[in-house]
Amino acid sequence: MPQRHVLAGTRANSELGSTARPLGESVSAPLAYTAFCHDHWPVYRRFSSSIAGSPRRGSDLARIALSVVATHWPVVLGSASPSAAAWNLLSRQCAATRAETSQAHGILERLEADALVLRHKLGLTSQQAGYAMGMPAAEFELLRNRAVRNLS
Known part of the structure; x- marks a missing residue:
């Protein structure tokens, strides 16, 4: 039970x-x-x-x-x-x-925008943000970098 x-x-x-x-x-x-x-x-x-x-x-x-x-x-x-x-x-x-x-959320994929909020707005490390999103820090960094490139 x-x-x-x-x-x-x-x-x-x-x-x-x-x-x-x-x-x-x-x-x-x-x-x-x-x-x-x-x-x-x-x-x-x-x-x-x-x-x-x-x-x-x-x-x-x-x-x-x-x-x-x-x-x-x-x-x-x-x-x-x-x-x-x-x-x-x-x-x-x-x-x-x-x-x-957020305009960024309209331009980016949902998870890309989430990554930017976690890293840049909340100030989490890649390790902390990746943990929250359920991915390794290196994968989180790839997602975050892709988001930054897509905003350029």
Whole structure:
């Protein structure tokens, strides 16, 4: 029988204070999912807040994406890169907001634009950004360099 965890104790909720809504009332989430949320929440929140232009809206977008990840956790976990699958969900979740806020997002492929936001707007290292997107640092650098070339 799967363990049930209340996700109110995760970083996703504790960073916003005691008035924050939990990710779910009670979600069946294996420890791996809880650890995944704890590990990825800071970057997800910062990225989506940057895209949305609002910390509150960004936190909501990140929460929604992680809730979708929870719903599809067995599929995400069984993918070649769970971090890449989850990032894809977050990136798509932010897509509607993204189109309104950045010309670069209209010119570049979605993941190229994400790479520029992570590296240049949020100041993450290639290692940190690649980890968030579910790819090695060298692959992230190739993606980022391609984005820079496409803007030229």
